[in-house]
Amino acid sequence: AGTAPARLLAGIDTVAARRLIPEPVDTKATPLDAERLVAALATLSDDMLVPDDGPEIIDWKFAHMAGTTAKGALRRFAVNDRAGRLLGCCIYHLQPDGVCRVVQIGCQPRSARPVLAHLLRDAYDGGGGVLYGRFEPHFRAVLRDQPIVVRPWSPLMVVQSDQSDLCLAVHGGHALISRLEGENWTGIFHQPLP
Numbered sequence: 001a002g003t004a005p006a007r008l009l010a011g012i013d014t015v016a017a018r019r020l021i022p023e024p025v026d027t028k029a030t031p032l033d034a035e036r037l038v039a040a041l042a043t044l045s046d047d048m049l050v051p052d053d054g055p056e057i058i059d060w061k062f063a064h065m066a067g068t069t070a071k072g073a074l075r076r077f078a079v080n081d082r083a084g085r086l087l088g089c090c091i092y093h094l095q096p097d098g099v100c101r102v103v104q105i106g107c108q109p110r111s112a113r114p115v116l117a118h119l120l121r122d123a124y125d126g127g128g129g130v131l132y133g134r135f136e137p138h139f140r141a142v143l144r145d146q147p148i149v150v151r152p153w154s155p156l157m158v159v160q161s162d163q164s165d166l167c168l169a170v171h172g173g174h175a176l177i178s179r180l181e182g183e184n185w186t187g188i189f190h191q192p193l194p
Helices: 002-010 014-019 034-044 055-066 109-125 137-144 164-171
Strands: 026-029 073-080 085-094 099-107 129-134
Touching: 002 099, 014 137, 034 073, 034 085, 055 137, 073 109, 085 109, 099 109, 109 129, 109 137
Parallel strands: 099 129
Antiparallel strands: 026 073, 073 085, 085 099
16 A cells, blocks of 8 residues: 555656656765764855854764664765765655655755755655655755645744844845754654663
């Protein structure tokens, strides 16, 4: 019978299904550890507000996420162009024939297209059925051009700070906020209790 996303995709007309196959990418992935993620966020953020997690905290989160098997295998990689220049980074749970939860996809606006294309191709090649997650505002135009179906969803996020400029940065799309912040990266909503 399969999962609901797999049954949905199986019901799509053959011609339409061919249109949903991502194009081959002209990028390459390299492993993403905590130190590389911290360095990447500093490089990719420009004037955006970014979390101040150090490598120790990110290593701890990565270990916890890797143990959350109900979400699928943890995939994390930096996306580089053919010359080896960093374009962005992707962290997600690959769930073959199911919902692949995007934890973080980070890049500068000019690199949104190749980074998103690499993520789509990686999930497709791994058998992922659906990608689910939050995308920064600079992905809006790029999402329309991809061989995918996008279903917008109003984000639910509580932001509290005594500094109004921090709240404005988050609500104005000038902060790199992903599922690594808050509780969504944990397995508390998906992992069965022992």
